[in-house]
Amino acid sequence: MSLHDLPAVHQECGDCPIRHRAVCARCEADELARLEQIKYYRSYQSGQTIIWSGDRMDFVASVVTGIATLTQTMEDGRRQMVGLLLPSDFVGRPGRNLAAYDVTATTDVVMCCFRKKPFEDLMSSTPHIAQRLLEMTLDELDAAREWMLLLGRKTAREKIASLVAIIARRDAALHLRRTKGELVVDLPLTREEMADYLGLTLETVSRQISALKRDGVISLEGKRHVTIPNFDRLLEEAGDDTDGGMLV
Amino acid sequence: MSLHDLPAVHQECGDCPIRHRAVCARCEADELARLEQIKYYRSYQSGQTIIWSGDRMDFVASVVTGIATLTQTMEDGRRQMVGLLLPSDFVGRPGRNLAAYDVTATTDVVMCCFRKKPFEDLMSSTPHIAQRLLEMTLDELDAAREWMLLLGRKTAREKIASLVAIIARRDAALHLRRTKGELVVDLPLTREEMADYLGLTLETVSRQISALKRDGVISLEGKRHVTIPNFDRLLEEAGDDTDGGMLV
DNA sequence: TGGCAGCCTTGATGCAGATCAATCGTGGAA
DNA sequence: TTCCACGATTGATCTGCATCAAGGCTGCCA
Known part of the structure; x- marks a missing residue:
């Protein structure tokens, strides 16, 4: 029943809101068509800040090419990177308007953005998108927790x-x-x-x-x-x- | 549209698989009835280990009362807590069989467990459960990332x-x-x-x-x-x- | 062709927190 | 009531990493 088990059929779907291996198996034509209505692309140069923490975010997005970082900064300038975004990774969250982290392009980056409102609507009408996002988010949570062990206890x-x-x-x-x-x-x-x-x-x-x-x-x-x-x-x-x- | 916005109506639903404030608004009778079929309770004493990392987990669960911790341990004994489970928090993940962390009762704890397979089925047939879990997981991810800043950069x-x-x-x-x-x-x-x-x-x-x-x-x-x-x-x-x- | 900017390396020194160790306080069992 | 176990506190010392500082390397632009 898990989406993981389904074979990927469209390797080329790098711009889907959810990762290749799973979404491709589900790329029914009507869903793609609906996605087409609400998505657009943006490019960023290496070093450029894509989103500032606290910014209003009216979109969610997926990395198409390049690498971006999520960082948190304290007033006095101490910085901690809290995530690394690779192609097919997802940024932003349904149900929240303000960005929680700085997102910065480490290499040149192309993002595929989806307007938030229609994306949320799509999510409620297409249950497996929520399930896939849940899976990805759980993976990220595991990664974050692994990182906590590293930060707290490793030399x-x-x-x-x-x-x-x-x-x-x-x-x-x-x-x-x-x-x-x-x-x-x-x-x-x-x-x-x-x-x-x-x-x-x-x-x-x-x-x-x-x-x-x-x-x-x-x-x-x-x-x-x-x-x-x-x-x-x-x-x-x-x-x-x-x-x-x-x-x- | 977010489940957050819905008012809580059943304060007493401490044993739902998802948090009070949101699930209660959705406690349609049929869903509860279905949940009844697949759930059971377990109690643990303060200090007892609830789940060992690497254990097979054939259930997911929600904390009813008490406090439990998630910890990771290195071979040489260094330990890092990676999460704190409070009443209504969720443990386990759909689509994975092995526990990733030790779960330990810090106080006496009562857990409400759901057999994994039927819960997963319930999830696919009841979309808003996946959405609610997604929301909760995103919150936990934010918490984990906040904690990364603390672990990496704070005195x-x-x-x-x-x-x-x-x-x-x-x-x-x-x-x-x-x-x-x-x-x-x-x-x-x-x-x-x-x-x-x-x-x-x-x-x-x-x-x-x-x-x-x-x-x-x-x-x-x-x-x-x-x-x-x-x-x-x-x-x-x-x-x-x-x-x-x-x-x- | 030189100079400069960005990034990296290496050295010297200082300090926050780890480690080792002794003692205290409190609550429960005999 | 005493004793003991367990957690907490406090002190003394050590050490791993931060900090401060001085070059080095590479690639780009004039």
């Missing part, structure tokens, strides 16, 4: 290892990039952004990356390109028992 | 102040306990549990509580009973800009 080294492992795992799921057992990743974040994500300073991030490199856990080419000779070793460094962690 | 003192403020706010929303402008709260957690929630050690929790007391931000009677002479002052100490924080 700086473990935090870095965890971040690399998570990005690698996600990348692997998408592109299956492997060179004879090695795993290859491009970090989509600057040191400062990683610091904001991990609850560290950028100097500590830099030091710990250097340390992991020195110890042979990862190797670097340039600033961003990482290869992981032994993924299990990395997981050990991350203090991860769950080998099936599903951080988004 | 020990701010963490304690935030915790007290959150509990006070929630309490106030429920009981409106006020004595001439003062706010009165009972902390439902031991120092160690607070430490697990805040990503601190119990010693640091104790010291910071003493410090806040010394500085007149709060006053204590016994170990648990707190009065807050000036709530705005407390919020300031918490580093909270948002005065409308909606942490569960």
